[in-house]
Amino acid sequence: MKLEYIVVSDLDGTLLDHHTYAWNAAQQALDLLKLRHIPLILCSSKTAAEMLPLRQALDNHDPFITENGAAVYLPAPGSDDNNYERIEFGMNRADILSILEKIKRSAEGKKFCFTGFSDISLSELMAATGLDEESAGKAMQREFGEPLQWQGTEEDLKEFQQILNRLGLDTLQGGRFLHVSAGCDKGKAVNWLKNYYHEKTGLYCQVIALGDSENDISMLEIAEFPVLIKSPVKAFPALSHEHVLRTTGYGPVGWNEALLELLNQKQGTQ
Ligand SMILES: [Mg+2]
DSSP states (O other): OOOEEEEEEOTBTTTBOTTTOOOGGGHHHHHHHHHTTOOEEEEOSSOHHHHHHHHHHTTOOSOEEEGGGTEEEEEOTTSOTTOEEEEEOSOOHHHHHHHHHHHHHSTTTTTOOEEEGGGSOHHHHHHHHOOOHHHHHHHHOOSSOEEEEEOSOHHHHHHHHHHHHHTTOEEEEOSSOEEEESSOOHHHHHHHHHHHHHHHHSSOEEEEEEEOSGGGHHHHHHOSEEEEEEOSSSOOOOOOOTTOEEEEEEHHHHHHHHHHHHHHHHHHHO
C-alpha cells in the first residue's frame, strides 16, 4: 500500500520564527510538500482571523485548526477561499470568560493575579507579543478560549489550575500565554482530521506533527512522526514517543531541517 502523509504544524515558534514571525527559512520544505501533494494543516492557538491571511500568504488551501484545537475549518469544495465548514470542539469564549470572572470574585480566587486578553488594550497586546496593530486586532477576535498572562506565584497557579479543572476547564501553556479552554486540544482536532482524510481518500494517513510547546504535546503524542522544534527561549517540553525528532535549528530552520530529513527518508522507503 502506498503510504500517505499529512503534516500538521504549529505556527509561533515552529513554522514561524519566535521573534520575527518569518517563515522564509522553511521555504524548501514548504515547496517539497506542495510538489508531493502532502496536505499542510496549520494548527495554532491563533484565531481564524489571524490564520486566514497567513494561509493566503503561504498559498495554503488545506483545512486548518484554530485556537488550540477548538475548531477545524474545512474549505468548502469547489469554492473560493472564503467558504468553510466549521467543526467545533471547544466551549465558546463568553462562557469561559464568565467562569473566569466568577473565580476572580470568589473568596479563594481573590489572590490570583492574571491578565486575560479581555482585560488588556490593543496596544498592551502589541507590546506583549510584538504584533503590529492589524495582527493584534485579529488575535483579539477569539471565539473559544482565553489566553492569560499569569503574574502570580507557581504555587497559586497550581491552585488556580485545580479550580479550573473542577469547573471543567483546562489550561495549556503556549509560547507566550497560558490558554484556558474546555473540551478541546490539538490532539483531538488532529485525530478528527486524520479520520476525515481516511474517509475521504480511503487511505491510511500517517501524521507528521511539528510543535515547540506544551500545547503541542497532545498532537505530537498521537502523531506517527512527532517533531519537537528547538526554541530560543525555553527547553523542549517533555514528550515520550518512540520516534520523536528534536531539531537542532530554531523555529523555521528546524522545521525545514526535520521535514526534509523525514520526507527524503520516506520517499526512499515507499
Ligand atoms: Mg508554538
